[in-house]
Amino acid sequence: MTETQPLDAGPLAGADADWWRQAAVYQIYPRSFADSNGDGIGDLNGITSRIPYLAELGIDAVWLSPFYPSALADGGYDVDDYRDVDPRIGTLSNFDRMTAALHAAGIRVIVDIVPNHTSDRHAWFTEALAAPKDSPARGRYIFRDGRGPDGALPPDGLQSLFGGSAWERVTEPDGSPGQWYFHLFAKEQPDLNWDNPKVHEDFLTTLRFWSDRGVDGFRVDVAHGLKKDMAAAQNGLWTTDPDEVLRGGEHPLWDRDEVHTVYAEWRKVFNEYTPPRMAVAEVWVAPHRVPRYASAEGLGQAFNFDLLKADFNPGQFRTVIENNLALAAASGASSTWVFSNHDVVRHATRYGLPNGTGRRGLGTDGLDWLLAGGDPGEVDAERGLRRAKAATLLMLALPGSAYLYQGEELGLPEVGQIPAADRQDPIYFRNGANEVGRDGCRVPLPWEPTGTSFGFGADGSHLLQPAWFRDYAASVQTADAGSTLAFYRRALALRHRLQGAEELDWQASSGDVLHFARPGGWHVVANFGEAPVELPEGEVLLASAPVEGGKLPGEATAWVRV
Known part of the structure; x- marks a missing residue:
């Protein structure tokens, strides 16, 4: 090392x-x-x-x-x-x-x-493959004999989370078929044996x-x-x-x-x-x-991944918020909030999926829809981004830490249609293309509206960017005061100035509205419905959509100093 x-x-x-x-x-x-x-x-x-x-x-x-x-x-x-x-x-x-x-x-x-787990190229695993059965080197991993008279069957029927058996047979140093090692994920990721003190020491x-x-x-x-x-x-x-x-x-x-x-x-x-x-x-x-x-x-x-899994629904959001603030209090920690990461369909796409396809963020419904041929071009992109901005502004007002995923500040949608030859995620390959995998949220960012990789690098990118990425380029949004990037910058700057004690106070609300107050006299109103609603009297500090006549439009959130 x-x-x-x-x-x-x-x-x-x-x-x-x-x-x-x-x-x-x-x-x-x-x-x-x-x-x-x-x-x-x-x-x-x-x-x-x-x-x-x-x-x-x-x-x-x-x-x-x-x-x-x-x-x-x-x-x-x-x-x-x-x-x-x-x-x-x-x-x-x-x-x-x-x-x-x-x-x-x-x-x-x-x-x-x-x-x-390590990779199967880690020095420890290389040493384990060259070592005999029951050796200290193999003791850092989970090796077992196979079933049957010649050990040709896996030790059991446990399945990998990426598809197929959770066991892989090795070839012994003398060239003969040998033991099996355990891998919860890809076969290139052998699980470590955390009963081994050497593993503890090394970490x-x-x-x-x-x-x-x-x-x-x-x-x-x-x-x-x-x-x-x-x-x-x-x-x-x-x-x-x-x-x-x-x-x-x-x-x-x-x-x-x-x-x-x-x-x-x-x-x-x-x-x-x-x-x-x-x-x-x-x-x-x-x-x-x-x-x-x-x-x-x-x-x-x-x-806390619960908001990531929730529909755009006020009841679900309130339950998630209350439950996770209680869990944070029980641990003495602060809660975490997240809508997108490297493993799930981006939330600007999830919230705009066609009716009946599901919107849960863990990826099952969204990925099923993408696999069926869906593409961000078929999503209600305007509605998806509108809801994503509303949800994000609500989330940024919550006590606790906010985890953002690269590109969400640009409003990037999921890249749904990636040619099979260009895919990289082992989920896609190990499941016989029955699951589309996570490549769609890992496509390189667009920094400029021109060039072979939209400013990501000089000569292309490891995952192909679609042509419509140019419309989301960071440089274009930097020059636009009404862009999603400008919205994120204003929200994060305000968040720094407003954040106080890790508390919130729910206010009376009805129907499709969530309303809470934070220490320091600022209120958060989130309208999950489609009809405009009255905001409390005060100064609108920031809203995810234009406020007119004191009314917050549908599918929008506002921060108000009262």
Whole structure:
């Protein structure tokens, strides 16, 4: 593993330990953000070149999806080396310069950590393949003998979340068919054995490595999936389906109580730094199980995906908000809010899907519609963007941290029709094209309205951008005071000035309206219906659609100082 002397952590070292509680965090998918050398792949120098844009947007932190060496079997979540940078994306020196420049601009840095699995090219796994059965090298992973007299059948019928068996057979050093290894995701992502102390030790080293380079926090991938009871999992009564994690603590593969021993170790490392490093857990668990992940003794915060899964409906939104604020209070953390990320259909498209196709953000309905031949050209794009802006303005007013996904500030829709030959997501290939996959939200950003890659890089991009991307280019929107980008900039600037105590007070409302007040005398009114509604008397600070005669139009949100 490559290590070099890091630069100074920068001017944010020693800053407020609670900065993350109500931060606006911008997710960067590095390969699709900005390409500085024209090879079609976004890189760290590209991110550095766009720091003025990020600073003007008004975010508090960036979260970088994996930038580690990888074969890209799963968009970089198949990690070859946790303490280096993919040479196609840059170097550790590039990372240090980027971090220092972000800090100088007042922007903190959160990086993805992927502890459930490595890639099959990781040095540990290469060593395991060259080692004999029951060796210490294989003990870092989950190897089992196959069934049948010659071991030709998988150890059990467990299925990968990406389709097909969750077991892959290896060839032994002598060339004979050998054992099988377990992979919850792609076969290129062998699961680590978190009962092995060496695995614990190595990840503590990794956390210190990046913290020493000035990283302010970590997003923990599949945080609920590390600890496993494989003996119980192999009894035939369970599947790998994460939707089974409803009772909590009972499933042999998901959300086991013993996973929190891992995060207690991590918390000790985080607290070695001033301020302590923050972490946010990606967890798909029963609601009552969330607070332990988000506790001060654990990771400190957990993702809340409930708004992402909700329809554009006031009752659903209020229930989600109330439930998650209660969960945050139970853990002592702040809640997180998100509508789009690298795994789901962009919300400007979800909210404009044709009637009857569903609008849930987890992707099942939206992806089914896209697979059936749907394209953003067939969506009610105007309505989708109108609803997306209304929902986003409501979300940005909530107590807690807001997670934004690159391109949503441009109003980017999902790219629905990508030729099969150009697709990259293993979900698409492992499921026989029965699921369209996640490539549509990972298409590189348009920075300019012209050029082979609309300003992303010099000579094209790793995923083809549609011609209509030119209409969403950042430079075009920067020059337009009425653009979606201008709206996001105003909202984030106001949010910084208005945010106070992590409280809200629901106000009387009826029908399709949600109305709450925040400390400091500002009110938030969201109209989910189509007919205009009266706003409370006061100064309209910002609205997602024009307010006329004191009335908020349908499918819009306003912030009002009363």
